[in-house]
Amino acid sequence: MNQDAVQAAAPPARTWHRPDAWRTGVVLTALVLALPVLVVFAHLFLPSTDVWQHLRETVLRDYVVNSLLLMLGVGAGVLLIGIPTAWLVSLCEFPGRRIFQWALLLPLAMPAYIIAYTYTGMLDFPGPVQTQLREWFGWGYGDYWFPEIRSLGGAMAMLSLVLYPYVYLLARAAFLEQSVCVLEVSRTLGNGPWAGFTRVALPLARPAIITGLSLALMETLADYGTVAYFGIPTFTTGIFRTWFGMADPAAAAQLSALLMSFVFVLIVLERWSRRRARFHHTSSRYTQLPRYQLRGWRRVAAVAVCALPVLLGFVLPALQLANWAAGTTETWMSAEFLRLVWNSLGLAAIAALLALALALFMAYGQRLRPSWSNAVAVRVAGMGYAVPGTVIAVGVMLPFAWLDNTVDAWMRESFGISTGLILSGTLVALIFAYCVRFLAVSLQTVEAALGKIKPSMDDAARSLGMPPNRVLRVVHMPIMRGSLLTALLLVFVDVLKELPATLILRPFNFNTLAVRTFELASDERLADAASAALAIVIAGIIPVILLSRTISRSRPGHDTAA
Amino acid sequence: MHPRLARLLILLLLALLGPIPATALAQGEVNVYSARQEALIKPLLDEFTEQTGIRVNLVTAQAGALLQRLRSEGRNSPADLIITVDAGNLHNAQTAGVLQPVRSEALEAAIPAQYRDPEHHWFGLSMRARPIMVVEGRVAEGEISRYEDLTDRRYRGRICIRSSDNVYNQSMIAAMIVAKGEAETEAWARGLVANLARPPRGGDRDQIRAAAAGQCDIAIANTYYLAQMLAGDDANDREAARRIRVIWPNQGEGDRGTHVNISGAGVTAHAPNRDNAIRLLEFLMSDASQQWYAEANQEYPVKEGVAWSETLERLGRFRADEINMALLGEYNARAVRLMDRARWR
Numbered sequence: 001m002n003q004d005a006v007q008a009a010a011p012p013a014r015t016w017h018r019p020d021a022w023r024t025g026v027v028l029t030a031l032v033l034a035l036p037v038l039v040v041f042a043h044l045f046l047p048s049t050d051v052w053q054h055l056r057e058t059v060l061r062d063y064v065v066n067s068l069l070l071m072l073g074v075g076a077g078v079l080l081i082g083i084p085t086a087w088l089v090s091l092c093e094f095p096g097r098r099i100f101q102w103a104l105l106l107p108l109a110m111p112a113y114i115i116a117y118t119y120t121g122m123l124d125f126p127g128p129v130q131t132q133l134r135e136w137f138g139w140g141y142g143d144y145w146f147p148e149i150r151s152l153g154g155a156m157a158m159l160s161l162v163l164y165p166y167v168y169l170l171a172r173a174a175f176l177e178q179s180v181c182v183l184e185v186s187r188t189l190g191n192g193p194w195a196g197f198t199r200v201a202l203p204l205a206r207p208a209i210i211t212g213l214s215l216a217l218m219e220t221l222a223d224y225g226t227v228a229y230f231g232i233p234t235f236t237t238g239i240f241r242t243w244f245g246m247a248d249p250a251a252a253a254q255l256s257a258l259l260m261s262f263v264f265v266l267i268v269l270e271r272w273s274r275r276r277a278r279f280h281h282t283s284s285r286y287t288q289l290p291r292y293q294l295r296g297w298r299r300v301a302a303v304a305v306c307a308l309p310v311l312l313g314f315v316l317p318a319l320q321l322a323n324w325a326a327g328t329t330e331t332w333m334s335a336e337f338l339r340l341v342w343n344s345l346g347l348a349a350i351a352a353l354l355a356l357a358l359a360l361f362m363a364y365g366q367r368l369r370p371s372w373s374n375a376v377a378v379r380v381a382g383m384g385y386a387v388p389g390t391v392i393a394v395g396v397m398l399p400f401a402w403l404d405n406t407v408d409a410w411m412r413e414s415f416g417i418s419t420g421l422i423l424s425g426t427l428v429a430l431i432f433a434y435c436v437r438f439l440a441v442s443l444q445t446v447e448a449a450l451g452k453i454k455p456s457m458d459d460a461a462r463s464l465g466m467p468p469n470r471v472l473r474v475v476h477m478p479i480m481r482g483s484l485l486t487a488l489l490l491v492f493v494d495v496l497k498e499l500p501a502t503l504i505l506r507p508f509n510f511n512t513l514a515v516r517t518f519e520l521a522s523d524e525r526l527a528d529a530a531s532a533a534l535a536i537v538i539a540g541i542i543p544v545i546l547l548s549r550t551i552s553r554s555r556p557g558h559d560t561a562a
Numbered sequence: 563m564h565p566r567l568a569r570l571l572i573l574l575l576l577a578l579l580g581p582i583p584a585t586a587l588a589q590g591e592v593n594v595y596s597a598r599q600e601a602l603i604k605p606l607l608d609e610f611t612e613q614t615g616i617r618v619n620l621v622t623a624q625a626g627a628l629l630q631r632l633r634s635e636g637r638n639s640p641a642d643l644i645i646t647v648d649a650g651n652l653h654n655a656q657t658a659g660v661l662q663p664v665r666s667e668a669l670e671a672a673i674p675a676q677y678r679d680p681e682h683h684w685f686g687l688s689m690r691a692r693p694i695m696v697v698e699g700r701v702a703e704g705e706i707s708r709y710e711d712l713t714d715r716r717y718r719g720r721i722c723i724r725s726s727d728n729v730y731n732q733s734m735i736a737a738m739i740v741a742k743g744e745a746e747t748e749a750w751a752r753g754l755v756a757n758l759a760r761p762p763r764g765g766d767r768d769q770i771r772a773a774a775a776g777q778c779d780i781a782i783a784n785t786y787y788l789a790q791m792l793a794g795d796d797a798n799d800r801e802a803a804r805r806i807r808v809i810w811p812n813q814g815e816g817d818r819g820t821h822v823n824i825s826g827a828g829v830t831a832h833a834p835n836r837d838n839a840i841r842l843l844e845f846l847m848s849d850a851s852q853q854w855y856a857e858a859n860q861e862y863p864v865k866e867g868v869a870w871s872e873t874l875e876r877l878g879r880f881r882a883d884e885i886n887m888a889l890l891g892e893y894n895a896r897a898v899r900l901m902d903r904a905r906w907r
Binding site for chain 1 (some may be wrong): 570571574575577578585593599601602619620621622623624626627628630631634636637638639640654724725727729732760761762763764765766767768771772774775776777783787796797798824893894895898899902903905907
């Protein structure tokens with residue numbers, strides 16, 4: 001936004017010591033990060049086998065329809081949960097508000113496939129709830145109706161419960177950042193709380209909400225664990241089936257490419273929704289927002305609306321996990337288990353820091369040197385978020401192995417030394433895969449934050465002779481501190497939960513909590529998997545709580561000097 | 563990049579790498595890519611290290627993904643041995659050219675011919691059957707004796723089976739295509755789908771649980787799932803499994819026998835530690851290892867003369883379909899398409 005202003009105000013080129021470092025740097029970085037996605041796309045040009053014909057005739061329609069329905073359902077779900085809760089805790093006063101503020105983020109720590117396992121354990125036909133009902137009423141199979149958890153609707157519910165925090169998080173940050181002037185003007189014009197919400201706050205928060213929504217939807221498209229367990233044919237399950245079952249990687253990659261075109265539409269829609277609009281505030285008069293005091297039934301309703309997602313998305317499944325874990329012998333204090341925790345946290349920390357650095361570089365590069373080619377490169381680099389982890393893993397594996405083998409062949413020929421595999425099968429490959437997969441998260445957060453900084457800030461700093469990288473460090477980064485931490489923590493939690501890429505790219509004898517959980521759960525030993533699953537959840541809680549504190553503090557005019 | 567950030571990243575990376583040996587290629591090692599999950603193979607590998615002093619390095623993942631890794635790593639792959647939990651993927655590995663033939667008298671003596679590759683690329687390690695399981699009292703004795711019986715109209719809405727995404731179902735259909743041809747198998751699959759009590763979902767245990775709870779009367783599942791439920795700690799599962807009677811299908815004179823599958827292993831084409839890999843294979847075929855499989859995971863030993871677990875003995879003896887396991891892999895893609903056409907989810 002306001003790119004013309006930035007460009008118009010840019011100093012003449014001779015004050016640059018490296019004239020086009022930003023532009024070429026951004027394009028190159030984006031290309032490297034887009035490599036796995038491009039490798040997948042490249043399969044489109046392989047000769048198409050008759051598998052494709054077969055898919056069109058049989059199951060492709062199911063894949064498309066189910067994936068679309070799932071996106072619609074999850075989209076509606078995350079908006080319906082995320083926006084009202086964000087509005088309530090940001091601008092209304094009711095009992096427990098301070099707790100809900102952070103508790104509403106807790107489901108973020110719950111991997112989707114784990115919540116699917118726990119609810120199935122509780123609610124399916126042989127589970128305790130239905131068994132109890134049958135005992136009480138003497139029913140048998142077919143005598144009563146009970147919602148089927150392992151269905152498309154169930155998958156929508158599961159994914160909505162763990163993905164709504166993206167919308168909540170970004171919507172809440174947006175509500176908090178809204179200048180009090182805007183809301184006061186709205187009040188003086190006679191808008192009550194409801195009208196203020198629908199006519200002023202909501203439209204102003206729209207870019208943030210859509211960013212949250214697109215993150216949730218991309219994660220929905222990439223989900224494999226939940227839909228596979230629920231037996232729903234979608235793009236992701238189709239990709240696996242075509243690839244492994246029919247042993248046809250080309251057709252599987254072509255399916256992936258089709259999936260990515262869905263994502264591209266999403267991204268274009270998001271861009272379009274904020275075309276030409278500017279969302280930075282012109283007034284910087286911030287004071288503590290007066291919250292609406294809720295009374296009577298409104299109070300009760302507010303508490304219920306906020307409590308329900310926390311209960312269903314976190315408390316209940318966590319209790320079920322704890323219950324299962326209590327019955328097993330896995331000891332938390334064993335050296336091996338601590339090693340798993342350490343590996344998970346370490347990987348998550350590295351990937352989060354790297355992804356943030358890359359996102360900052362790319363987003364700021366695009367602000368400095370907006371260009372069509374940059375924009376496309378950055379978009380493509382961010383598409384990894386919607387691609388199933390296994391597909392990304394293969395996209396990483398192929399170029400890395402090619403590089404290693406080429407270097408090895410060259411070294412053998414020239415010096416008679418074999419270098420073997422330098423990058424493949426190391427943590428470097430794995431961390432690279434994480435960056436590819438989760439760049440979108442940090443990128444969108446950083447871009448949104450940068451977009452809210454008035455271009456006149458850049459102009460002022462630059463006119464005082466500051467080089468662009470110092471402007472970023474001294475001016476922008478302190479202003480965006482909250483968003484930067486948000487980006488960091490979101491990627492951290494995502495990596496903690498990541499499974500498929502970790503599984504296939506990790507080095508020998510290297511395990512993480514997610515790997516341990518999956519191995520036991522995939523063997524249908526849910527109870528044994530519970531300890532590791534619970535550890536993921538607990539490890540995820542700490543960053544989630546930090547996240548919430550960051551956002552509360554990010555409110556301009558809050559006691560800290562921003 | 564910010565210098566402080568760079569330092570922090572490098573430090574973290576080193577801390578993670580610390581306890582991992584820098585190179586996996588030193589002498590006295592063997593590198594294993596395993597589709598069998600860690601908990602079900604590590605104890606045996608540890609025992610191997612104890613006995614021979616050879617260190618075992620392990621990566622576990624799904625077979626298809628491991629195979630992809632092996633292929634892209636090419637001649638520089640560190641892997642010596644690949645272990646899978648089904649025959650189809652062993653066959654895929656062989657056709658992809660990532661395995662090498664191994665001649666070992668010990669292995670050939672221990673493993674019956676149908677459970678290893680005729681060209682010596684891979685060897686079966688353990689076996690499991692996929693019989694029909696019925697709820698005691700809800701299906702009369704002798705009513706069902708063949709897989710083919712399941713398409714009878716009287717079983718409409720009474721059968722539970724998992725999704726056709728699962729490789730055990732794919733192998734079962736592949737074996738049937740070998741025995742009866744594609745057209746007849748497709749008709750059977752359609753008949754089965756028409757009789758399902760619910761759209762396929764969950765794993766094999768879920769089918770057994772659903773049957774015991776009354777959602778269906780008949781389930782198809784692998785033997786070790788039932789046996790593990792019977793011998794496990796979970797009281798609910800134990801009780802559910804006790805209500806199940808196993809029917810060994812297609813046992814009649816001249817009939818093909820009950821469908822079985824194997825877990826197995828093969829030495830990779832460019833194995834840097836080939837000899838150690840063969841030693842490990844031979845160790846996995848020793849009586850003691852075979853016994854461990856049988857006891858710990860409730861699988862059938864492939865080696866003749868090794869005792870079955872008590873739980874498996876109680877399920878009864880049976881005659882297995884004796885087609886060579888390589889055919890399961892060969893017909894897998896056809897099986898998947900057939901199930902797509904039959905609308906088996």
